[in-house]
Amino acid sequence: MLFHLSIAAHDPRRVAEVIAEMWRGEAFYFPPVTPGSWIAVAGDDRGTAVEVYPIDTVLREEEGDADSFGEPTGETRFTATHAALATPLTMSEVMAIAAREGWPAKYRKRGGAFGVIELWIEGRQMMELLTSEMQAEYLAAMAGRNYRAMFAPSAPV
Template sequence: MIHHISIAAENPLRVASVLAEICHGKLFDFPNPGGSYAVVLFDDYGTGIEVFPLGSVYIPGSDTEPSKVIQTSSSPSFVATHAAISVPASQQQIEQIGMREGWQVALCDRGVFKVVEFWLENWLLIEFLPPELATEYLQSIQPQIVEQVLGQPI
């Protein structure tokens, strides 16, 4: 299970506020790097989303030092990294929030399950699973269905 993820955003406070609204979480200042925020869901899994300023990257530490976040001057147009997150908000609420923010939102059929694609700042994909879609998703990842779709494990 994934307990937390970190993402970067052009406007970290705006993005974190929207994520807190959709996830019914709480928003906190996050100390490192400055200008970062944490959305904490207070669910049974300790789910959290850290939102850093765009250009923030993790770099590895040494044998005696932990990794750290530094600022770079480059910003991606799009990234392969994304997350699917079960949320208490309804599909309609998610779509209304996306429309309000001017961000692309669409219900997308992945074949054996559906997700609400939510494009934070129109460049970073989060797949939201409102309760009815979360149930469908969980049913679709049973071993027999996964093997039917993806074939035998390697």
């Protein structure tokens, strides 16, 4: 189960506010890792959150008995990191928010099994948003035994 993840953005506050809006949650300033960071919280019983750091931040291990820290390194455009996020909003509500922000978004059917709204935050960071209907499809398709059936036969030997 995922409790939180972190991503980087050009405008961490705006991105956190929009993610929080998709959840009907809240966004807060979040400087513990690096200044300029924000966090979107879903307000659910699991504490689900997305931490949004400034675009050029990477996480580094701190020596000894200390927490990791964020370090600016220079901008990157794209990343392999993405997440599938549940939303209580409808597809038209998500698309309206994406249009308002100027972020590309489209409906996609993954592997013919479940639908997602592919949302490109700031035009560079992909997030998959799943409405209630899409969440039901996802859960039906992605149970543990289904993962084994889909991926185990294709594993390299």
